Amino acid sequence: MARMKFLCDSDRCIECNACVTACKNENEVPWGINRRRVITLNDGKPGERSISMACMHCTDAPCAAVCPVSCFYTTADAIVLHDKDLCIGCGYCFYACPFGAPQFPKVGNFGGRGKMDKCTYCAAGPEQDNSAAEYAQYGANRIAEGKLPLCAEMCSTKALLAGDGDIIASIYKERVQTRGYGAGAWGWRTAYRETVDA
Amino acid sequence: MQDGNKAAGEKNRVAERRGFLRTLGLAGGAAAAAAAPAVAQAQAPRLRKETDAEKVAARYRETDHVKAFYRTNRY
Numbered sequence: 001m002a003r004m005k006f007l008c009d010s011d012r013c014i015e016c017n018a019c020v021t022a023c024k025n026e027n028e029v030p031w032g033i034n035r036r037r038v039i040t041l042n043d044g045k046p047g048e049r050s051i052s053m054a055c056m057h058c059t060d061a062p063c064a065a066v067c068p069v070s071c072f073y074t075t076a077d078a079i080v081l082h083d084k085d086l087c088i089g090c091g092y093c094f095y096a097c098p099f100g101a102p103q104f105p106k107v108g109n110f111g112g113r114g115k116m117d118k119c120t121y122c123a124a125g126p127e128q129d130n131s132a133a134e135y136a137q138y139g140a141n142r143i144a145e146g147k148l149p150l151c152a153e154m155c156s157t158k159a160l161l162a163g164d165g166d167i168i169a170s171i172y173k174e175r176v177q178t179r180g181y182g183a184g185a186w187g188w189r190t191a192y193r194e195t196v197d198a
Numbered sequence: 199m200q201d202g203n204k205a206a207g208e209k210n211r212v213a214e215r216r217g218f219l220r221t222l223g224l225a226g227g228a229a230a231a232a233a234a235p236a237v238a239q240a241q242a243p244r245l246r247k248e249t250d251a252e253k254v255a256a257r258y259r260e261t262d263h264v265k266a267f268y269r270t271n272r273y
Contacts, residue, residue, distance in 0.1 A: 001256060002256070002258050002260075004258060073253055073254055074254070075253070075254045075255065075256065075257070076254055076255060076256035077256040077257065077258040081253075085247075123257060126247050126248050126253045127245070127247055127248070128245040128246070128247070128248065129248075129257075131245050133245065141257075143257045143258055144257045146259045146261035146263055146264065147261070147263050147264065148263075148264055148267055152267070153267060158270070158271045158273070161271060163258075163264060163267065163268065164258070164260070167268055168268075168271075171268065171271050171272055174272060
């Protein structure tokens with residue numbers, strides 16, 4: 001069974017933010033929420049690196065472990081999704097996530113957070129596949145259409161890889177064998193408890 | 199005699215008022231009946247949610263589209 005993963009090759013990322021824009025456009029993500037964002041480390045200094053970051057769909061997802069209403073579930077292809085009808089917007093998942101993936105729309109007064117929103121790996125949620133209700137709540141379901149997340153498909157430098165973990169790891173290994181070791185597959189050890197060694 | 203007329207007038211006024219309320223009630227009922235199908239229609243597009251088995255079913259397929267993505271990423 002294929003295991004879906006993201007891999008950001010930070011040696012290739014040029015911080016163009018096309019992945020961020022593609023995600024927002026494809027899923028009609030509301031103002032104030034970014035399911036994906038680009039983070040730059042050592043900005044302006046030697047060794048500067050940019051990393052495109054979203055929900056990594058962890059193997060043993062800490063967000064699911066702390067959710068008091070058990071709104072998270074992991075699909076057979078290892079995509080971590082959540083049910084917004086169950087979410088109470090408590091924010092525990094945000095504190096548990098090592099990547100800062102869960103986002104809240106800040107609706108209402110008195111500090112109400114609203115329903116949590118995060119990257120769905122373009123696999124939407126528990127509504128009927130590719131229905132209007134599913135799109136309104138969760139965004140596009142490209143996986144059901146036989147495609148991959150648009151952020152990765154849009155990446156002009158092919159820095160962001162998505163798909164079957166074994167295949168994208170082999171692609172990354174080929175790159176490393178050709179160009180030499182770089183910054184590593186950032187976040188893999190945290191999310192999937194493994195490294196990509198060439 | 200005057201008392202009799204007064205009582206009849208009072209009765210008519212009460213009947214008019216009740217008639218107005220009856221009309222209002224009927225109109226309200228008719229409006230609700232008319233609105234009911236509209237509400238049902240508005241709810242109709244909302245399909246049932248997926249079952250627990252459907253929710254976690256694997257959806258990834260290695261289509262030609264996906265294969266092209268893997269191939270171009272090897273360049």
